[in-house]
Amino acid sequence: MEKSKENHFDLIYQVVRLIPEGKVTSYGAIASYLGLKSGARMVGYAMNASHTQMDIPAHRVVNRNGVLTGKHHFSQPEEMQQKLEAEGLQIEKDQIKDFNTHFWDPNELELDH
DNA sequence: GCAGTGACGTCTT
DNA sequence: GAAGACGCCACTG
Numbered sequence: 001m002e003k004s005k006e007n008h009f010d011l012i013y014q015v016v017r018l019i020p021e022g023k024v025t026s027y028g029a030i031a032s033y034l035g036l037k038s039g040a041r042m043v044g045y046a047m048n049a050s051h052t053q054m055d056i057p058a059h060r061v062v063n064r065n066g067v068l069t070g071k072h073h074f075s076q077p078e079e080m081q082q083k084l085e086a087e088g089l090q091i092e093k094d095q096i097k098d099f100n101t102h103f104w105d106p107n108e109l110e111l112d113h
Numbered sequence: 114g115c116a117g118t119g120a121c122g123t124c125t126t
Numbered sequence: 127g128a129a130g131a132c133g134c135c136a137c138t139g
Contacts, residue, residue, distance in 0.1 A: 041134065
């Protein structure tokens with residue numbers, strides 16, 4: 001059979017890749033979209049493995065508070081904030097300003113609402 | 114196989 | 127309102 005564990009990671013990568021520029025989302029939102037109840041931690045773990053996938057804009061994924069929790073895991077921590085600012089976002093003390101305004105939810109993709 | 118840890122989130126004190 | 131503890135699942139040692 002297949003490597004089911006990779007399946008989980010791949011799903012998370014797909015969602016993160018769909019994040020548009022200037023937008024950010026939270027681990028819980030991705031977990032909810034994938035149906036992971038407490039997957040928030042799992043999502044974060046997958047992001048750690050995302051280092052193998054350079055196509056994963058992990059800098060657009062922050063915690064529920066809009067804080068760059070994983071900035072320290074980047075090749076260069078400051079690069080995460082730099083990229084977010086380059087996309088038109090404002091970072092204040094490792095925290096995204098107007099996070100609610102720039103918040104992007106993957107659930108609205110299929111939800112034609 | 115057990116114990117510890119982790120890019121989080123929610124509940125309780 | 128803030129801080130601490132727990133839960134949940136996956137990976138490493």
